[in-house]
Amino acid sequence: MxxxxxxxxxxxxxxxxxxxxxxxxxxxxxxxxxxxxxxxxxxxxxxxxxxxxxxxxxxxxxxxxxxxxxxxxxxxxxxxxxxLPVAGLYPSLHLNLSECHRKLGDLDRAREHLRLARDMIGALGDDGYGRLIRQGLEEIAEKLR
Known part of the structure; x- marks a missing residue:
């Protein structure tokens, strides 16, 4: 499946x-x-x-x-x-939720999901996927400034 x-x-x-x-x-x-x-x-x-x-x-x-x-x-x-361990799913999930809330104008929730994603980013390695998620976090952080 x-x-x-x-x-x-x-x-x-x-x-x-x-x-x-x-x-x-x-x-x-x-x-x-x-x-x-x-x-x-x-x-x-x-x-x-x-x-x-x-x-x-x-x-x-x-x-x-x-x-x-x-x-x-x-x-x-x-x-x-x-x-990937389960913990490795959360940075991307929270990244996406942060972006949704940002688009909807709920900046407090967007920042909260950004914080959660950052808190969990250590579960990802320094590989292509980890770098992609880290880059996405930086892009959303910039949009939220």
């Missing part, structure tokens, strides 16, 4: 947002929606947020991703073949 979610996310990265939304919607139903496996829900919701045109819908999906992450543990991540 994670592979299929990743393939749908790639459609969004290539600019095929509507196709990605449709595919992710079908996968959401397939995994059981809010009752589905938390890893699948977190991954899918995180990807679905990225292909929303309405920031309010983006926020809904980002919150779903965060709620599902709170139900995960490192053992579940390892069983799925995900090398």
């Amino acid at each position: 994670l592979l299929r979610i990743g393939e749908a996310a790639q459609l969004g990265h290539r600019g095929e947002r509507e196709a990605a939304r449709l595919l992710l919607t079908g996968l959401w139903d397939e995994i059981g929606g809010e009752r589905g496996d938390p890893l699948h829900r977190c991954t899918l919701a995180h990807a679905m947020a990225d292909v929303q045109d309405d920031v309010r819908q983006e926020l809904v999906w980002d919150l779903r991703a965060l709620e599902a992450a709170d139900l995960l543990d490192d053992e579940r991540m390892a069983r799925a073949g995900v090398a």
